[in-house]
Amino acid sequence: RLDRDRLIATMEEQATYGATEDGGLHRLALTEADREIRDWFRDQLRAADLSVRIDEFGNIFGRREGSDPDAAPVLLGSHLDSQPNGGIYDGVLGVIAALEFIRTLDDKNIETTRPIEIVNWTNEEGSRFQPAMQGSGVWTGAHDIETERTKTDDNGVAFGEALDNIGYRGDVPAEPGTEYDAYLELHIEQGPKLIEADVDVGVVTGIVGFTWGAVTFHGEADHSGPTPMHHRSDALVAAADLITSIRRIPGSLGEQTVGTAGYINAEPNSINVIPGEVTVTWGFRDPNDEVVEQAYQRVLTEAKHAAEREGVNYETEERMRAPAISFPDRPVNAVQRAVNQCNYQSLELVSGAGHDATHLTSVCDTAMVFAVSENGKSHSPDEFTSWDDCYKAATVLANAALELAND
Amino acid sequence: RLDRDRLIATMEEQATYGATEDGGLHRLALTEADREIRDWFRDQLRAADLSVRIDEFGNIFGRREGSDPDAAPVLLGSHLDSQPNGGIYDGVLGVIAALEFIRTLDDKNIETTRPIEIVNWTNEEGSRFQPAMQGSGVWTGAHDIETERTKTDDNGVAFGEALDNIGYRGDVPAEPGTEYDAYLELHIEQGPKLIEADVDVGVVTGIVGFTWGAVTFHGEADHSGPTPMHHRSDALVAAADLITSIRRIPGSLGEQTVGTAGYINAEPNSINVIPGEVTVTWGFRDPNDEVVEQAYQRVLTEAKHAAEREGVNYETEERMRAPAISFPDRPVNAVQRAVNQCNYQSLELVSGAGHDATHLTSVCDTAMVFAVSENGKSHSPDEFTSWDDCYKAATVLANAALELAND
Ligand SMILES: NC(=O)NCCC(=O)O
Ligand SMILES: NC(=O)NCCC(=O)O
Numbered sequence: 001r002l003d004r005d006r007l008i009a010t011m012e013e014q015a016t017y018g019a020t021e022d023g024g025l026h027r028l029a030l031t032e033a034d035r036e037i038r039d040w041f042r043d044q045l046r047a048a049d050l051s052v053r054i055d056e057f058g059n060i061f062g063r064r065e066g067s068d069p070d071a072a073p074v075l076l077g078s079h080l081d082s083q084p085n086g087g088i089y090d091g092v093l094g095v096i097a098a099l100e101f102i103r104t105l106d107d108k109n110i111e112t113t114r115p116i117e118i119v120n121w122t123n124e125e126g127s128r129f130q131p132a133m134q135g136s137g138v139w140t141g142a143h144d145i146e147t148e149r150t151k152t153d154d155n156g157v158a159f160g161e162a163l164d165n166i167g168y169r170g171d172v173p174a175e176p177g178t179e180y181d182a183y184l185e186l187h188i189e190q191g192p193k194l195i196e197a198d199v200d201v202g203v204v205t206g207i208v209g210f211t212w213g214a215v216t217f218h219g220e221a222d223h224s225g226p227t228p229m230h231h232r233s234d235a236l237v238a239a240a241d242l243i244t245s246i247r248r249i250p251g252s253l254g255e256q257t258v259g260t261a262g263y264i265n266a267e268p269n270s271i272n273v274i275p276g277e278v279t280v281t282w283g284f285r286d287p288n289d290e291v292v293e294q295a296y297q298r299v300l301t302e303a304k305h306a307a308e309r310e311g312v313n314y315e316t317e318e319r320m321r322a323p324a325i326s327f328p329d330r331p332v333n334a335v336q337r338a339v340n341q342c343n344y345q346s347l348e349l350v351s352g353a354g355h356d357a358t359h360l361t362s363v364c365d366t367a368m369v370f371a372v373s374e375n376g377k378s379h380s381p382d383e384f385t386s387w388d389d390c391y392k393a394a395t396v397l398a399n400a401a402l403e404l405a406n407d
Numbered sequence: 408r409l410d411r412d413r414l415i416a417t418m419e420e421q422a423t424y425g426a427t428e429d430g431g432l433h434r435l436a437l438t439e440a441d442r443e444i445r446d447w448f449r450d451q452l453r454a455a456d457l458s459v460r461i462d463e464f465g466n467i468f469g470r471r472e473g474s475d476p477d478a479a480p481v482l483l484g485s486h487l488d489s490q491p492n493g494g495i496y497d498g499v500l501g502v503i504a505a506l507e508f509i510r511t512l513d514d515k516n517i518e519t520t521r522p523i524e525i526v527n528w529t530n531e532e533g534s535r536f537q538p539a540m541q542g543s544g545v546w547t548g549a550h551d552i553e554t555e556r557t558k559t560d561d562n563g564v565a566f567g568e569a570l571d572n573i574g575y576r577g578d579v580p581a582e583p584g585t586e587y588d589a590y591l592e593l594h595i596e597q598g599p600k601l602i603e604a605d606v607d608v609g610v611v612t613g614i615v616g617f618t619w620g621a622v623t624f625h626g627e628a629d630h631s632g633p634t635p636m637h638h639r640s641d642a643l644v645a646a647a648d649l650i651t652s653i654r655r656i657p658g659s660l661g662e663q664t665v666g667t668a669g670y671i672n673a674e675p676n677s678i679n680v681i682p683g684e685v686t687v688t689w690g691f692r693d694p695n696d697e698v699v700e701q702a703y704q705r706v707l708t709e710a711k712h713a714a715e716r717e718g719v720n721y722e723t724e725e726r727m728r729a730p731a732i733s734f735p736d737r738p739v740n741a742v743q744r745a746v747n748q749c750n751y752q753s754l755e756l757v758s759g760a761g762h763d764a765t766h767l768t769s770v771c772d773t774a775m776v777f778a779v780s781e782n783g784k785s786h787s788p789d790e791f792t793s794w795d796d797c798y799k800a801a802t803v804l805a806n807a808a809l810e811l812a813n814d
Contacts (some may be wrong), residue, residue, distance in 0.1 A: 084675040085628070127677040191633025208632065212678055221492070223785040224667035224690050225615065226598025226759030229657050231783065236668055237654045243647035250636050260631035261643055262678045264671060268491040270534040271619055271669045271688045271726075273786040281678045283631050319678075352633030376638065378630040379680040 002398055003107070004391050007100045011390065014040065014080070014096060015088040024381025027082040029123035029134075030058070030159070035166035037080045041095070041120055048102050050118065054170025057145060058122035058163050059135045064102055066115040066405065072181040073115040074405045075364070076101065076397070078356065079124035079135075086125075087383025089390070093371060094186040095120055097394035101401060112405035114181055121356045122163075128153045129162075130212060131320035136356035138174050140363050145174055154265070180364035182331050182404045185357045186397040187368060188385050192376030193349050200344035200392050202370030203335050207351040207358050208256070209292045209324035210285040214263075215242060215303045219312040221268060221276025236266055236275035238310040245302035246282050253294055257286045258352065287324050287350050296321075325358050331367035331404065338369075338399035344392060353378070365404075369396045409805055410514070411798050414507045418797065421447065421487070421503060422495040431788025434489040436530035436541075437465070437569035444487045445575055448502070448527055455509050457525065461577025464552060465529035465570050466542045471509055473522040473812065479588040480522035481812045482771070483508065483804070485763065486531030486542075493532075494790025496797070500778060501593040502527055504801035508808060519812035521588055528763045529570075535560045536569075537619060538727035543763035545581050547770050552581055561672070587771035589738050589811045592764045593804040594775060595792050599783030600756050607751035607799050609777030610742050614758045614765050615663070616699045616731035617692040621670075622649060622710045626719040628675060628683025643673055643682035645717040652709035653689050660701055664693045665759065694731050694757050703728075732765050738774035738811065745806035751799060760785070776803045 017037040018027030027033040041060060045052045050062030063073070078094025098118045105112070121139075126132025129151045137143040149160035163169045194202045219235035243261045250257040263281040284295035300316055307314040339346045351368065360366040371393035374384045424444040425434030434440040448467060452459045457469030470480070485501025505525045512519070528546075533539025536558045544550040556567035570576050601609045626642035650668045657664040670688040691702035707723055714721040746753045758775065767773040778800035781791045 083680055084677050086675075086680075125677075126679060130678060132679065189633065190630045192635070192638060193633075210632070220784070221787040221789075222783075223597045223760055223787075224669055225617070225665065225692050225761065226596065226600075226785070227665065227783070228599070229654075229665055231599065234654065234667070236650055236671065240647035240650035240654075240668075243643055244651070247636075247641065247644045247647075258632065258634070258636055260641070260679070260681055261647075262631055262680050262682060263676050264643065264673050265676075266671050268493075268786075269670050269672075270491050270532075270786070271537060272533060272539065272667070272690055273490055273493075273669050274667055275669060276787065283679055285632050353630055354632065376629075376634070377627070378633070379675075379677070380628040380630075380683065382628075 002100050002104050002394055006103065007096065007391060007394055008387050010096050010099065011093065014092050018082065020085055020381060022381045025082040025086050025088050026084055028084060028128045029081040029125060030162035030166055034081055038168055041080060044099060048099065048106065053172045054168060055172040055174040056170055057135055057138045057174035058168040058170065059139055059174060060120045062118045064116045066112045068113050071114040072179040073117045074181050074401055075117045075119055075183045076401055077119035077121065078185050078187055079121045081123055081125050083125050083127050083379045085381060086379050087381060089188045089383055089385050090190065090378055091124055093188055093390055097186045097397050100394055101398040104398065114405045116405055124356055129159050132354050133356050133358055136359040140359040142359050142362065176363055182365040183357065183360040184331065184397060184401055185355055185368045186393050187355055187370060188378065189370040189373045190353045190378035191373065194347055194370060194372040195374060195376055197347045199347045201339060201346050201396050203332060203339060203346050203348045204327065204351050204368035204370055205332060205348050206324065206326040207355060208285040208287050209289045210283060210322050210354060211292050211296045211318060212281065212283045212320035213316060213318040214279050214281045215314055215316050216277065216279045217307060217312045217314045218277055219275060222274045224272045224274055227274060232274055233312045234274050234310060235278040235312055238306045238312050239264065239278040239280045241306035241309060242280055242303055246299065249295055249298050254286055254291045257284065257291055257295060259284045259295060285352060289324050322354055322358055325361050327361065327367045328365050331365045334400045334403050335367050335369055335396060337403065338396045341399055342395055369393050409507050409511050409801055413510065414503065414798060414801055415794050417503050417506065418500065421499050425489065427492055427788060429788045432489040432493050432495050433491055435491060435535045436488040436532060437573055441488055442573035448487060451506060455506065455513065460579045461575060462579040462581040463577055464542055464545045464581035465575040465577065466546055466581060467527045469525045471523045473519045475520050478521040479586040480524045481588050481808055482524045482526055482590045483808055484526030484528065485592050485594055486528045488530055488532050490532050490534050490786045492788060493786050494788060496595045496790055496792045497597065497785055498531055500595060500797055504593045504804050507801055508805040511805065521812045523812055531763055536566050539761050540763050540765055543766040547766040548582065549766050583770055589772040590764065590767040591738065591804060591808055592762055592775045593800050594762055594777060595785065596777040596780045597760045597785035598780065601754055601777060601779040602781060602783055604754045606754045608746060608753050608803050610739065610746060610753050610755045611734065611758050611775035611777055612739060612755050613731065613733040614762060615692040615694050616696045617690065617727065617729050617761060618699050618703045618725060619688065619690045619727035620723060620725040621686050621688045622721055622723050623684065623686040624714060624719045624721045625684055626682060629681045631679045631681055634681060639681055640719045641681050641717060642685040642719055645713045645719050646671065646685040646687045648713035648716060649687055649710055653706065656702055656705050661693055661698050664691065664698055664702065666691045666702060692759060696731050729761055729765055732768050734768065734774045735772050738772045741807045741810050742774050742776055742803060745803045748806055749802055776800050
């Protein structure tokens with residue numbers, strides 16, 4: 001049994017770092033707010049007597065030894081960074097549930113056979129720097145560390161520079177270094193399936209695949225008054241055309257396909273200037289990699305058509321491609337047994353959001369527990385999971401982790 | 408005869424204040440670059456022995472007395488501010504041509520009957536603060552000064568605060584204070600009519616009317632992954648719909664109607680978040696006020712439809728409405744006579760850009776001279792007028808002004 005009050009108090013405490021006026025979080029990767037929550041997290045790990053290590057990509061680990069020091073550890077965790085003006089549960093609930101599990105083991109003097117490690121992955125959100133799940137992607141070898149260090153944010157600041165600025169470039173190589181037995185991640189669902197099915201927790205069986213990228217249209221900046229309509233090459237009109245297509249593509253591909261234009265930047269962005277250069281991003285997801293590839297081909301075609309219709313030039317850049325993932329039976333069954341032990345109602349589902357678990361599947365047995373998102377909303381201050389639902393999911397995580405750690 | 412080399416040298420000198428790497432200007436109203444060009448301009452006025460006054464809205468005047476000190480003055484000028492990443496001729500050529508005229512009168516010891524005044528109007532461009540032609544609008548009484556002082560830029564900085572910050576809130580009331588005989592403004596055309604007609608200068612007979620405004624769509628920020636397409640209220644999809652309509656409206660209204668969405672801002676503007684709030688601006692122009700009103704009604708209707716189709720809320724705000732203007736015969740004929748004196752080829756045309764002259768028509772006889780825009784482009788670093796064409800237009804301005812000043 002976890003300490004429900006301590007879990008809530010710790011969640012409330014973390015939510016003060018990067019808090020926004022409307023009750024959300026603005027804690028983008030490698031910003032000052034991220035540095036503060038990392039400092040706080042490191043203090044919590046030390047206070048729990050864990051040995052702390054920080055790798056050269058900023059991933060933070062805390063380790064509790066097992067009775068068999070040579071056994072492959074069980075790894076638990078998620079991320080502490082947030083979206084711009086995001087919610088207070090996304091990511092951090094998984095880290096704090098893992099911490100609460102360790103604290104409870106200590107309270108009860110429980111020794112596990114395997115070591116247990118907790119991790120905070122760097123830049124899971126992928127908002128400031130793309131791709132998402134960057135820290136886990138480097139750690140598992142899916143991405144090259146040197147390439148990722150050169151990725152830049154909107155203001156041209158490189159990842160490597162930002163990491164150095166907050167003082168979280170550690171001295172341990174960003175790689176497993178040893179065998180891991182399993183990785184378990186608790187996360188809020190961020191969608192409406194659990195609340196619609198009216199269950200206590202979600203047992204995640206896999207994660208959708210996705211493609212992310214950007215199209216930049218190059219038109220001609222000119223005066224919005226004396227320039228006749230037929231003399232114009234308006235980059236924003238082409239971008240609007242593409243945004244409409246991005247909205248339409250999923251409907252022609254699959255029931256579960258989603259597509260979003262989340263980001264736009266126009267230059268010079270002045271009320272009386274025809275926009276000369278506009279960048280807009282795409283994001284498509286589906287449980288089937290082939291559908292993701294089709295969406296990618298479609299967005300390239302639509303960008304070409306949009307550019308041709310408006311007489312502008314364009315270029316495209318894919319910024320992320322993640323394969324669809326199916327979790328193996330062993331850890332999923334452990335999660336399901338933990339649900340059953342607690343007499344909780346559960347739903348098996350595929351995650352529509354990406355998670356660090358995507359990358360961990362290449363390293364060890366991986367599975368996830370989802371907490372109910374009351375209104376299905378996320379990446380917004382309206383994100384909400386009741387303390388009851390947080391506690392239930394944390395309890396399932398703890399029971400599943402305990403089983404695996406003694407396995 | 409003006410001093411062609413001095414005119415060019417002065418144009419080149421001013422272009423160093425707020426210069427951009429690609430040969431343009433970034434000199435937004437009431438920024439540091441605006442302060443620097445104002446300081447420079449004030450020094451030029453003083454060096455030409457003009458008496459300088461600055462009004463409480465930042466408009467800067469220089470006065471050269473006439474032989475009849477009680478005669479109503481002739482006013483010449485334009486503006487020194489620029490668009491973001493704009494060109495080096497827009498506005499400033501009119502101010503420097505007026506200065507060159509004064510310098511030439513001094514060289515030749517010419518006394519005019521009427522006093523001559525030069526003016527730099529505050530915030531003509533209307534990019535940072537709306538409306539455009541704000542300084543002349545306040546000075547002529549078209550706008551209330553207190554209302555205009557509270558207008559804010561994109562970062563929430565108020566006009567009044569920005570004016571104080573650069574130290575250009577003067578002590579003279581922002582009003583004519585006396586009768587004016589005439590206002591003449593030289594400006595680059597900023598469109599393709601003169602170059603297509605292959606003439607030396609343009610004789611402006613009027614200015615189009617316009618409506619500017621903004622629509623803000625309020626959708627629901629949510630996660631771009633687990634949120635099914637039919638659960639979405641995407642503010643950017645609604646904005647894209649409206650942008651497409653803004654492009655289409657002119658074609659159904661009139662041959663000379665233009666419409667532009669020049670500015671867009673999306674929140675939270677993250678690749679994996681459904682946009683929750685998007686603001687997009689409109690600008691429509693036509694020589695006929697009724698067509699401008701029709702465009703305004705159409706954009707309101709289209710905003711409503713765009714919001715309904717996407718299931719989002721919205722609000723609209725008109726930020727500027729300027730009537731179409733016809734200049735009176737007396738000053739236009741003076742300009743035409745000056746053209747004929749020089750044996751230049753000219754074209755009569757209506758300006759598709761707004762100018763401070765719009766407001767001056769309510770105070771005194773007003774007309775304009777246009778210099779050829781070689782490629783028809785403006786509000787862009789590609790804006791280009793040859794020194795020959797600058798000199799020709801300046802000569803026409805000087806001859807017309809001399810006639811009016813002795814009238
Ligand atoms: N879980 C989560 O929000 N991850 C961020 C990457 C994504 O957009 O799926
Ligand atoms: N001349 C000029 O560019 N004025 C700015 C206002 C407008 O957009 O017409």
